[in-house]
Amino acid sequence: MKKIFAVLFVSLLILSCKQDQNGEAISYSITFDKDNIKVAKVKVEFTPKDSILFMDHGATNFDKGWATFIYNIKAVNDEGEPVELEEIPGAKWKINAPLHEKIVLTYDVHLDHEDYEWDGGIDGVAYTTDRGVFYTGRTLFIMNGEQRKNITVDFKLPPNWRVTTPWKNIKAVASSYLVRDNTDLANAMIFAGTHKEISLKRDDFEFVFALGTTEIINEEAIFQSLAEGVLDYYIELMGGIPRPSPDSPFKKMVVVISSHPSITDGEVIGNNISILIQKDADQFSKTISRFIFAHEFFHLWNGKSFRPDSENGEWFKEGLTNYYTLKALHHIGFLTDETYLDFLSNFFYKRYHDDNGLGRLAMANGEEKHEHWGLVYGGGMLAGIAQDMLIRDATNNAKSMDDLMRSLFNKYGNSNDDYTLEELKIMMSELSGIEQTEFFNSYVSGTEKIPIDSYLTLAGLDANIDNGNLIISKKEHQTQQQRKIMEGLFGQLKSER
Structure with a gap:
Protein backbone atom coordinates (compact mmCIF):
# COMPACT_ATOMS: atom_id res chain seq x y z
CA MET A 1 0.00 0.00 0.00
CA LYS A 2 2.86 2.35 0.87
CA LYS A 3 4.54 1.56 -2.48
CA ILE A 4 1.32 2.29 -4.37
CA PHE A 5 0.93 5.57 -2.51
CA ALA A 6 4.56 6.52 -3.22
CA VAL A 7 4.17 5.79 -6.94
CA LEU A 8 0.94 7.78 -7.06
CA PHE A 9 2.56 10.68 -5.22
CA VAL A 10 5.55 10.80 -7.62
CA SER A 11 3.21 10.58 -10.63
CA LEU A 12 1.14 13.48 -9.34
CA LEU A 13 4.31 15.47 -8.64
CA ILE A 14 5.59 14.92 -12.20
CA LEU A 15 2.20 15.87 -13.62
CA SER A 16 2.16 18.98 -11.46
CA CYS A 17 5.64 19.99 -12.69
CA LYS A 18 4.59 19.52 -16.30
CA GLN A 19 1.52 21.63 -15.72
CA ASP A 20 3.68 24.33 -14.13
CA GLN A 21 6.05 24.22 -17.07
CA ASN A 22 3.18 24.47 -19.53
CA GLY A 23 1.78 27.41 -17.61
CA GLU A 24 5.18 29.07 -17.69
CA ALA A 25 5.74 28.58 -21.42
CA ILE A 26 5.23 31.33 -23.96
CA SER A 27 6.02 31.03 -27.66
CA TYR A 28 6.47 33.75 -30.27
CA SER A 29 6.28 33.36 -34.01
CA ILE A 30 7.61 36.26 -36.13
CA THR A 31 6.79 36.37 -39.85
CA PHE A 32 8.65 38.58 -42.32
CA ASP A 33 7.51 39.21 -45.90
CA LYS A 34 10.22 40.39 -48.32
CA ASP A 35 7.57 42.21 -50.37
CA ASN A 36 6.44 44.13 -47.30
CA ILE A 37 9.50 44.23 -45.07
CA LYS A 38 8.27 47.17 -43.00
CA VAL A 39 5.65 44.98 -41.30
CA ALA A 40 6.44 42.11 -38.91
CA LYS A 41 3.54 39.82 -38.04
CA VAL A 42 3.73 38.39 -34.54
CA LYS A 43 1.81 35.49 -33.01
CA VAL A 44 2.08 34.70 -29.28
CA GLU A 45 0.71 31.59 -27.54
CA PHE A 46 0.63 31.48 -23.74
CA THR A 47 -1.38 31.07 -20.58
CA PRO A 48 -1.48 34.46 -18.78
CA LYS A 49 0.41 34.72 -15.50
CA ASP A 50 -1.48 37.94 -14.77
CA SER A 51 -3.92 40.22 -16.57
CA ILE A 52 -1.37 42.67 -18.05
CA LEU A 53 0.36 42.64 -21.42
CA PHE A 54 3.30 45.03 -21.62
CA MET A 55 6.24 46.22 -23.70
CA ASP A 56 9.65 47.17 -22.39
CA HIS A 57 10.26 50.67 -21.06
CA GLY A 58 11.44 53.19 -23.64
CA ALA A 59 10.31 55.40 -26.53
CA THR A 60 9.36 57.94 -23.88
CA ASN A 61 9.01 60.67 -26.53
CA PHE A 62 5.73 58.96 -27.50
CA ASP A 63 2.62 58.91 -25.32
CA LYS A 64 2.16 55.19 -26.08
CA GLY A 65 5.85 54.24 -25.95
CA TRP A 66 6.75 51.28 -28.16
CA ALA A 67 3.03 50.55 -28.56
CA THR A 68 2.97 53.48 -31.02
CA PHE A 69 4.14 51.03 -33.67
CA ILE A 70 1.74 48.18 -32.79
CA TYR A 71 -1.29 47.61 -35.04
CA ASN A 72 -4.13 45.08 -35.39
CA ILE A 73 -3.69 43.63 -31.93
CA LYS A 74 -6.18 40.82 -31.24
CA ALA A 75 -6.53 37.87 -28.91
CA VAL A 76 -8.59 34.66 -28.87
CA ASN A 77 -8.89 31.87 -26.35
CA ASP A 78 -8.14 28.20 -26.94
CA GLU A 79 -11.54 27.74 -28.56
CA GLY A 80 -11.08 30.64 -30.97
CA GLU A 81 -13.42 33.00 -29.13
CA PRO A 82 -12.39 36.69 -28.98
CA VAL A 83 -10.71 37.94 -25.81
CA GLU A 84 -11.20 41.60 -24.97
CA LEU A 85 -8.02 43.67 -24.66
CA GLU A 86 -8.20 47.08 -23.02
CA GLU A 87 -5.34 49.43 -23.90
CA ILE A 88 -3.98 51.27 -20.86
CA PRO A 89 -1.18 53.87 -20.49
CA GLY A 90 2.46 52.87 -20.59
CA ALA A 91 2.49 50.49 -23.61
CA LYS A 92 0.20 48.06 -21.77
CA TRP A 93 -3.05 46.18 -22.32
CA LYS A 94 -5.38 44.56 -19.81
CA ILE A 95 -6.64 41.05 -20.57
CA ASN A 96 -10.33 40.67 -19.74
CA ALA A 97 -10.39 36.86 -19.52
CA PRO A 98 -9.77 34.10 -16.94
CA LEU A 99 -6.05 33.67 -16.23
CA HIS A 100 -6.09 29.87 -16.55
CA GLU A 101 -7.20 29.93 -20.20
CA LYS A 102 -4.63 29.71 -22.98
CA ILE A 103 -4.53 32.78 -25.25
CA VAL A 104 -3.36 33.33 -28.81
CA LEU A 105 -2.31 36.94 -29.35
CA THR A 106 -1.60 38.42 -32.79
CA TYR A 107 -0.37 41.87 -33.79
CA ASP A 108 1.63 43.72 -36.44
CA VAL A 109 4.73 45.83 -35.85
CA HIS A 110 5.08 48.65 -38.38
CA LEU A 111 8.73 49.50 -38.95
CA ASP A 112 8.16 53.26 -39.16
CA HIS A 113 10.74 54.11 -36.52
CA GLU A 114 13.04 55.80 -39.04
CA ASP A 115 10.39 58.47 -39.63
CA TYR A 116 11.10 59.97 -36.18
CA GLU A 117 14.02 61.52 -34.30
CA TRP A 118 15.49 59.46 -31.43
CA ASP A 119 17.63 60.86 -28.63
CA GLY A 120 19.98 57.87 -28.72
CA GLY A 121 19.81 57.43 -32.50
CA ILE A 122 18.07 54.89 -34.72
CA ASP A 123 20.91 52.39 -34.12
CA GLY A 124 19.22 51.28 -30.88
CA VAL A 125 15.68 51.11 -32.27
CA ALA A 126 14.72 49.54 -35.63
CA TYR A 127 15.49 50.21 -39.30
CA THR A 128 15.60 48.72 -42.79
CA THR A 129 18.59 48.27 -45.11
CA ASP A 130 19.15 46.98 -48.62
CA ARG A 131 19.82 43.61 -46.97
CA GLY A 132 16.93 43.27 -44.53
CA VAL A 133 15.53 44.55 -41.26
CA PHE A 134 16.98 45.34 -37.85
CA TYR A 135 14.91 45.24 -34.66
CA THR A 136 15.71 45.52 -31.00
CA GLY A 137 13.63 43.14 -28.89
CA ARG A 138 11.99 45.99 -27.03
CA THR A 139 10.43 47.24 -30.29
CA LEU A 140 9.10 43.82 -31.26
CA PHE A 141 7.79 41.88 -28.28
CA ILE A 142 4.64 42.22 -26.17
CA MET A 143 5.20 40.29 -22.95
CA ASN A 144 3.22 38.84 -20.04
CA GLY A 145 4.50 37.81 -16.63
CA GLU A 146 7.46 39.68 -15.17
CA GLN A 147 9.34 36.52 -14.14
CA ARG A 148 8.51 34.34 -17.13
CA LYS A 149 11.34 31.97 -18.09
CA ASN A 150 10.25 29.33 -20.61
CA ILE A 151 10.33 31.39 -23.82
CA THR A 152 10.71 30.25 -27.43
CA VAL A 153 10.91 32.39 -30.55
CA ASP A 154 10.42 31.07 -34.08
CA PHE A 155 10.97 33.03 -37.29
CA LYS A 156 9.09 32.49 -40.53
CA LEU A 157 11.50 33.77 -43.17
CA PRO A 158 11.29 34.40 -46.93
CA PRO A 159 13.45 32.18 -49.19
CA ASN A 160 17.22 32.91 -48.92
CA TRP A 161 16.76 34.93 -45.72
CA ARG A 162 18.48 34.17 -42.45
CA VAL A 163 18.15 35.61 -38.97
CA THR A 164 20.84 36.61 -36.46
CA THR A 165 19.96 36.68 -32.75
CA PRO A 166 21.87 36.43 -29.44
CA TRP A 167 19.81 33.44 -28.28
CA LYS A 168 20.48 29.73 -28.13
CA ASN A 169 19.35 27.93 -31.26
CA ILE A 170 17.01 24.94 -31.06
CA LYS A 171 19.15 22.54 -33.06
CA ALA A 172 16.30 20.68 -34.72
CA VAL A 173 14.87 23.90 -36.16
CA ALA A 174 17.31 26.37 -37.70
CA SER A 175 15.26 29.52 -37.10
CA SER A 176 13.87 28.66 -33.63
CA TYR A 177 15.44 29.86 -30.39
CA LEU A 178 15.30 29.47 -26.62
CA VAL A 179 15.28 32.71 -24.61
CA ARG A 180 16.26 32.79 -20.93
CA ASP A 181 13.83 35.45 -19.70
CA ASN A 182 12.00 38.67 -20.56
CA THR A 183 15.18 40.71 -20.09
CA ASP A 184 17.03 38.72 -22.75
CA LEU A 185 13.96 38.99 -24.95
CA ALA A 186 13.73 42.79 -24.70
CA ASN A 187 17.51 43.41 -24.87
CA ALA A 188 18.02 41.35 -28.01
CA MET A 189 19.27 42.69 -31.32
CA ILE A 190 17.82 40.91 -34.33
CA PHE A 191 18.76 41.16 -37.99
CA ALA A 192 16.77 39.27 -40.60
CA GLY A 193 17.51 39.29 -44.30
CA THR A 194 20.21 38.46 -46.84
CA PHE A 306 33.66 43.08 -12.82
CA ARG A 307 31.62 46.13 -11.89
CA PRO A 308 31.72 49.14 -9.53
CA ASP A 309 29.40 48.94 -6.53
CA SER A 310 28.08 52.45 -7.19
CA GLU A 311 28.12 55.22 -9.77
CA ASN A 312 31.26 56.71 -8.18
CA GLY A 313 33.20 54.04 -10.11
CA GLU A 314 31.78 54.87 -13.54
CA TRP A 315 34.88 56.96 -14.33
CA PHE A 316 36.94 53.77 -13.98
CA LYS A 317 34.54 51.55 -15.91
CA GLU A 318 34.21 53.97 -18.82
CA GLY A 319 37.56 55.76 -18.68
CA LEU A 320 39.75 52.67 -18.42
CA THR A 321 37.69 51.06 -21.16
CA ASN A 322 38.54 54.06 -23.34
CA TYR A 323 42.22 53.62 -22.51
CA TYR A 324 42.30 49.92 -23.36
CA THR A 325 40.30 50.54 -26.51
CA LEU A 326 43.06 52.85 -27.77
CA LYS A 327 45.66 50.24 -26.79
CA ALA A 328 43.77 47.51 -28.67
CA LEU A 329 43.39 49.58 -31.84
CA HIS A 330 47.10 50.43 -31.75
CA HIS A 331 48.03 46.81 -31.08
CA ILE A 332 46.24 45.56 -34.20
CA GLY A 333 47.76 48.32 -36.34
CA PHE A 334 44.66 50.42 -36.90
CA LEU A 335 46.29 53.31 -35.02
CA THR A 336 49.93 54.33 -35.44
CA ASP A 337 51.93 55.94 -32.64
CA GLU A 338 51.12 59.34 -34.13
CA THR A 339 47.38 58.76 -34.68
CA TYR A 340 47.11 57.28 -31.16
CA LEU A 341 48.62 60.41 -29.60
CA ASP A 342 46.57 62.66 -31.87
CA PHE A 343 43.32 60.92 -30.86
CA LEU A 344 44.34 61.16 -27.19
CA SER A 345 45.00 64.87 -27.38
CA ASN A 346 42.63 66.25 -30.03
CA PHE A 347 39.63 64.16 -29.07
CA PHE A 348 39.80 62.92 -25.48
CA TYR A 349 41.73 65.72 -23.83
CA LYS A 350 39.76 68.28 -25.84
CA ARG A 351 36.44 66.79 -24.65
CA TYR A 352 37.77 66.72 -21.06
CA HIS A 353 39.05 70.30 -21.12
CA ASP A 354 35.91 71.68 -22.77
CA ASP A 355 33.43 69.92 -20.49
CA ASN A 356 31.59 72.61 -18.52
CA GLY A 357 31.58 70.35 -15.46
CA LEU A 358 35.37 70.50 -15.16
CA GLY A 359 36.32 72.44 -12.04
CA ARG A 360 32.90 72.21 -10.41
CA LEU A 361 31.95 68.51 -10.62
CA ALA A 362 33.97 65.44 -9.66
CA MET A 363 34.50 62.67 -12.20
CA ALA A 364 33.32 60.34 -9.43
CA ASN A 365 29.82 61.78 -10.01
CA GLY A 366 29.03 58.90 -12.35
CA GLU A 367 25.36 59.79 -12.56
CA GLU A 368 26.49 62.76 -14.67
CA LYS A 369 28.30 60.65 -17.27
CA HIS A 370 25.86 61.19 -20.13
CA GLU A 371 25.61 64.95 -19.61
CA HIS A 372 29.35 65.26 -18.94
CA TRP A 373 31.00 62.73 -21.25
CA GLY A 374 34.26 64.64 -21.33
CA LEU A 375 34.58 64.75 -17.56
CA VAL A 376 33.68 61.13 -16.78
CA TYR A 377 34.70 59.20 -19.91
CA GLY A 378 37.58 61.49 -20.89
CA GLY A 379 38.70 62.39 -17.39
CA GLY A 380 38.46 58.77 -16.30
CA MET A 381 40.72 57.81 -19.18
CA LEU A 382 43.29 60.47 -18.23
CA ALA A 383 43.19 59.33 -14.58
CA GLY A 384 43.81 55.76 -15.73
CA ILE A 385 46.73 56.81 -17.93
CA ALA A 386 48.22 58.89 -15.09
CA GLN A 387 48.08 55.93 -12.72
CA ASP A 388 49.48 53.56 -15.32
CA MET A 389 52.44 55.86 -15.97
CA LEU A 390 52.99 56.28 -12.23
CA ILE A 391 52.92 52.52 -11.55
CA ARG A 392 55.22 51.71 -14.47
CA ASP A 393 57.71 54.42 -13.50
CA ALA A 394 57.78 53.37 -9.83
CA THR A 395 58.33 49.67 -10.65
CA ASN A 396 60.67 49.97 -13.65
CA ASN A 397 57.76 48.82 -15.84
CA ALA A 398 57.46 45.55 -13.89
CA LYS A 399 53.86 46.39 -12.89
CA SER A 400 51.11 48.35 -14.58
CA MET A 401 47.39 48.99 -14.81
CA ASP A 402 47.20 45.65 -16.66
CA ASP A 403 47.88 43.92 -13.33
CA LEU A 404 45.04 45.80 -11.66
CA MET A 405 42.59 44.86 -14.42
CA ARG A 406 43.54 41.18 -14.22
CA SER A 407 43.26 41.25 -10.42
CA LEU A 408 39.71 42.61 -10.63
CA PHE A 409 38.84 40.04 -13.30
CA ASN A 410 40.22 37.15 -11.23
CA LYS A 411 38.56 38.33 -8.02
CA TYR A 412 35.13 39.36 -9.28
CA GLY A 413 34.65 37.39 -12.51
CA ASN A 414 31.74 34.94 -12.29
CA SER A 415 30.60 36.46 -9.00
CA ASN A 416 27.87 38.83 -7.86
CA ASP A 417 30.26 40.96 -5.78
CA ASP A 418 31.43 44.41 -6.89
CA TYR A 419 34.55 46.50 -6.27
CA THR A 420 34.53 49.83 -4.40
CA LEU A 421 36.19 53.18 -5.02
CA GLU A 422 38.25 52.70 -1.86
CA GLU A 423 39.45 49.34 -3.15
CA LEU A 424 40.66 50.92 -6.40
CA LYS A 425 42.64 53.48 -4.42
CA ILE A 426 44.24 50.79 -2.26
CA MET A 427 45.12 48.60 -5.26
CA MET A 428 46.74 51.50 -7.13
CA SER A 429 48.68 52.51 -4.03
CA GLU A 430 49.96 48.95 -3.56
CA LEU A 431 50.99 48.57 -7.19
CA SER A 432 53.04 51.77 -7.25
CA GLY A 433 54.13 51.64 -3.62
CA ILE A 434 52.98 55.26 -3.33
CA GLU A 435 49.92 56.29 -1.31
CA GLN A 436 47.27 57.61 -3.72
CA THR A 437 44.81 59.26 -1.32
CA GLU A 438 45.84 62.74 -2.45
CA PHE A 439 45.45 61.81 -6.13
CA PHE A 440 41.93 60.47 -5.52
CA ASN A 441 40.94 63.40 -3.32
CA SER A 442 42.18 65.91 -5.89
CA TYR A 443 41.25 64.44 -9.26
CA VAL A 444 38.67 61.67 -8.75
CA SER A 445 36.53 62.74 -5.80
CA GLY A 446 37.70 66.34 -6.15
CA THR A 447 37.37 68.84 -8.97
CA GLU A 448 41.00 69.66 -9.80
CA LYS A 449 42.21 69.26 -13.38
CA ILE A 450 44.52 66.29 -13.96
CA PRO A 451 48.01 67.50 -14.98
CA ILE A 452 48.23 64.75 -17.59
CA ASP A 453 51.18 66.41 -19.32
CA SER A 454 53.43 65.78 -16.32
CA TYR A 455 52.47 62.10 -16.20
CA LEU A 456 53.04 61.59 -19.93
CA THR A 457 56.64 62.81 -19.59
CA LEU A 458 57.30 59.60 -17.63
CA ALA A 459 56.81 57.76 -20.94
CA GLY A 460 59.49 59.76 -22.73
CA LEU A 461 57.04 62.14 -24.32
CA ASP A 462 57.19 65.91 -24.66
CA ALA A 463 53.77 67.02 -23.40
CA ASN A 464 52.45 70.44 -22.53
CA ILE A 465 49.17 72.31 -22.31
CA ASP A 466 48.91 75.30 -24.62
CA ASN A 467 45.72 77.39 -24.57
CA GLY A 468 43.63 74.38 -23.54
CA ASN A 469 45.26 72.03 -26.05
CA LEU A 470 47.38 69.01 -25.15
CA ILE A 471 50.47 68.95 -27.38
CA ILE A 472 52.30 65.59 -27.42
CA SER A 473 55.34 64.35 -29.30
CA LYS A 474 58.07 61.77 -28.73
CA LYS A 475 61.29 62.95 -27.18
CA GLU A 476 64.28 62.60 -29.47
CA HIS A 477 66.27 60.92 -26.71
CA GLN A 478 64.57 58.52 -24.31
CA THR A 479 65.96 56.41 -21.51
CA GLN A 480 65.44 52.67 -21.76
CA GLN A 481 62.81 52.84 -19.00
CA GLN A 482 60.96 55.69 -20.71
CA ARG A 483 60.88 53.73 -23.97
CA LYS A 484 59.47 50.67 -22.18
CA ILE A 485 56.82 52.77 -20.45
CA MET A 486 55.87 54.34 -23.78
CA GLU A 487 55.48 50.87 -25.31
CA GLY A 488 53.18 50.00 -22.40
CA LEU A 489 51.19 53.18 -23.01
CA PHE A 490 50.71 52.02 -26.60
CA GLY A 491 49.46 48.61 -25.47
CA GLN A 492 52.43 46.26 -25.35
CA LEU A 493 51.74 43.28 -23.06
CA LYS A 494 54.19 41.55 -20.74
CA SER A 495 54.25 38.50 -22.99
CA GLU A 496 55.57 40.69 -25.83
CA ARG A 497 58.48 42.26 -23.96
Missing part, protein backbone atom coordinates in the same frame (compact mmCIF):
# COMPACT_ATOMS: atom_id res chain seq x y z
CA HIS A 195 22.97 39.90 -44.68
CA LYS A 196 26.36 38.30 -43.98
CA GLU A 197 27.01 36.61 -40.64
CA ILE A 198 30.47 36.07 -39.11
CA SER A 199 30.94 33.89 -36.04
CA LEU A 200 34.02 33.99 -33.82
CA LYS A 201 34.30 31.37 -31.08
CA ARG A 202 36.74 31.41 -28.20
CA ASP A 203 36.32 28.48 -25.80
CA ASP A 204 32.57 28.35 -25.10
CA PHE A 205 32.00 32.02 -25.92
CA GLU A 206 30.61 33.13 -29.30
CA PHE A 207 30.71 36.54 -30.95
CA VAL A 208 28.34 36.86 -33.89
CA PHE A 209 28.57 39.72 -36.38
CA ALA A 210 25.72 40.66 -38.67
CA LEU A 211 26.92 42.78 -41.59
CA GLY A 212 23.69 44.50 -42.56
CA THR A 213 24.39 46.45 -45.75
CA THR A 214 26.17 45.78 -49.03
CA GLU A 215 28.79 48.46 -48.28
CA ILE A 216 29.73 46.74 -45.02
CA ILE A 217 29.70 43.26 -46.58
CA ASN A 218 32.20 44.51 -49.16
CA GLU A 219 34.56 45.23 -46.24
CA GLU A 220 33.97 41.86 -44.55
CA ALA A 221 37.68 40.96 -44.41
CA ILE A 222 38.51 44.28 -42.73
CA PHE A 223 35.86 43.87 -40.04
CA GLN A 224 36.73 40.23 -39.41
CA SER A 225 40.40 41.08 -38.98
CA LEU A 226 39.50 43.96 -36.66
CA ALA A 227 37.20 41.79 -34.56
CA GLU A 228 39.63 38.91 -34.23
CA GLY A 229 42.56 41.18 -33.41
CA VAL A 230 40.74 43.18 -30.73
CA LEU A 231 39.13 40.09 -29.23
CA ASP A 232 42.39 38.15 -28.96
CA TYR A 233 44.19 41.17 -27.50
CA TYR A 234 41.60 41.50 -24.74
CA ILE A 235 41.65 37.77 -23.98
CA GLU A 236 45.45 37.77 -23.69
CA LEU A 237 45.40 40.95 -21.60
CA MET A 238 42.77 39.69 -19.16
CA GLY A 239 43.79 36.05 -19.13
CA GLY A 240 40.53 34.55 -20.37
CA ILE A 241 37.13 35.00 -21.97
CA PRO A 242 34.48 37.11 -20.16
CA ARG A 243 33.15 35.75 -16.86
CA PRO A 244 29.85 37.55 -16.26
CA SER A 245 27.84 37.56 -13.05
CA PRO A 246 25.86 34.34 -12.37
CA ASP A 247 22.77 36.57 -12.19
CA SER A 248 23.33 37.75 -15.78
CA PRO A 249 24.96 34.87 -17.65
CA PHE A 250 25.60 34.97 -21.38
CA LYS A 251 27.67 32.91 -23.79
CA LYS A 252 26.86 34.77 -26.98
CA MET A 253 26.73 38.38 -28.09
CA VAL A 254 25.56 39.97 -31.33
CA VAL A 255 27.24 42.90 -33.08
CA VAL A 256 25.21 44.45 -35.92
CA ILE A 257 27.15 46.72 -38.29
CA SER A 258 25.35 48.66 -41.04
CA SER A 259 26.09 51.68 -43.17
CA HIS A 260 23.99 54.85 -42.95
CA PRO A 261 23.60 57.81 -45.33
CA SER A 262 24.59 60.51 -42.84
CA ILE A 263 25.66 59.33 -39.36
CA THR A 264 28.24 57.28 -37.48
CA ASP A 265 26.86 56.09 -34.14
CA GLY A 266 26.63 53.12 -31.81
CA GLU A 267 24.35 51.70 -29.13
CA VAL A 268 24.63 48.97 -26.54
CA ILE A 269 21.58 47.13 -25.22
CA GLY A 270 22.24 44.35 -22.74
CA ASN A 271 25.25 42.47 -24.12
CA ASN A 272 24.65 43.39 -27.76
CA ILE A 273 26.08 46.16 -29.94
CA SER A 274 24.64 48.08 -32.88
CA ILE A 275 26.94 50.25 -35.01
CA LEU A 276 26.08 52.55 -37.90
CA ILE A 277 28.87 53.84 -40.15
CA GLN A 278 28.38 56.79 -42.45
CA LYS A 279 28.67 55.90 -46.12
CA ASP A 280 31.86 57.23 -47.72
CA ALA A 281 33.00 58.22 -44.23
CA ASP A 282 36.21 60.16 -43.67
CA GLN A 283 39.04 58.69 -41.62
CA PHE A 284 37.84 60.28 -38.38
CA SER A 285 34.36 58.70 -38.74
CA LYS A 286 35.99 55.34 -39.47
CA THR A 287 38.12 55.69 -36.35
CA ILE A 288 35.07 56.56 -34.24
CA SER A 289 33.14 53.54 -35.55
CA ARG A 290 36.04 51.19 -34.77
CA PHE A 291 36.44 52.85 -31.40
CA ILE A 292 32.77 52.32 -30.49
CA PHE A 293 33.05 48.66 -31.45
CA ALA A 294 36.28 48.01 -29.51
CA HIS A 295 35.07 50.05 -26.50
CA GLU A 296 31.90 48.02 -26.10
CA PHE A 297 33.83 44.80 -26.61
CA PHE A 298 36.03 45.58 -23.59
CA HIS A 299 32.95 46.13 -21.42
CA LEU A 300 32.47 42.35 -21.53
CA TRP A 301 35.31 42.35 -19.03
CA ASN A 302 35.32 45.85 -17.48
CA GLY A 303 31.62 46.27 -16.79
CA LYS A 304 30.19 42.77 -17.20
CA SER A 305 32.83 40.54 -15.53
